[in-house]
Amino acid sequence: FGLRPLYFITIGFQLLTYIIATLTVPNWSTARPTAESALIEPNVVWVCVVAFLLGFADSANTASNTVICSRLIPGRASHTYSAARFYIGLAGAIIFFCSPMLTMKAHAIILISTTIFSGLSFNWAVNQVEKREEETRNEKKPVTA
Numbered sequence: 855f856g857l858r859p860l861y862f863i864t865i866g867f868q869l870l871t872y873i874i875a876t877l878t879v880p881n882w883s884t885a886r887p888t889a890e891s892a893l894i895e896p897n898v899v900w901v902c903v904v905a906f907l908l909g910f911a912d913s914a915n916t917a918s919n920t921v922i923c924s925r926l927i928p929g930r931a932s933h934t935y936s937a938a939r940f941y942i943g944l945a946g947a948i949i950f951f952c953s954p955m956l957t958m959k960a961h962a963i964i965l966i967s968t969t970i971f972s973g974l975s976f977n978w979a980v981n982q983v984e985k986r987e988e989e990t991r992n993e994k995k996p997v998t999a
Contacts, residue, residue, distance in 0.1 A: 857925075857980050861918040865973045867911040869966060875904055876962040884958050922976065925983045 878900045880890040894900070919938055924931035949964065956964070 857918060857921055858977065860914055860921075861973065861976050864911050864914040864918060865969055867907050867914065868969050871904055871907040871911060872962050872965050872969070874900065874907070876958055878904075879958045881957045881959055884956060884961060885954055918976075922979060922983070925987070926979060 877894045878892050878896045880888050880892045880896075882888040882890055920931075920935060923934040923938060927934050945968070949961075953961070
């Protein structure tokens with residue numbers, strides 16, 4: 855459950871969060887003050903919903919990343935996880951640095967694209983790990999006549 859199902863739940867919650875944020879935040883409000891309105895009137899309830907969804911998605915993402923890192927390079931899970939967290943942090947810093955120049959829709963497109971790419975990459979890594987583990991199991995099976 856810690857691999858594909860949990861990660862796809864994470865992706866679902868992330869995409870739902872991006873959609874809600876895009877609908878409740880005026881497009882140019884991330885870059886400058888605006889009188890523009892959002893498709894859905896922003897309020898505290900939506901802020902709390904987005905905060906909950908982001909927290910849930912982050913914790914589920916951390917759990918699934920921990921599982922794949924421990925299986926990807928056995929014995930070096932902490933190194934793999936640390937490298938992954940470094941690149942996640944770097945990507946977040948780049949997005950925050952660029953945010954004054956981006957509209958809400960641009961944010962959504964970037965985040966949705968990277969989430970989908972991440973899901974495809976994660977699925978590919980899981981396939982590789984499962985293939986390697988299957989080959990290892992087959993090598994260890996005793997040959998019977």
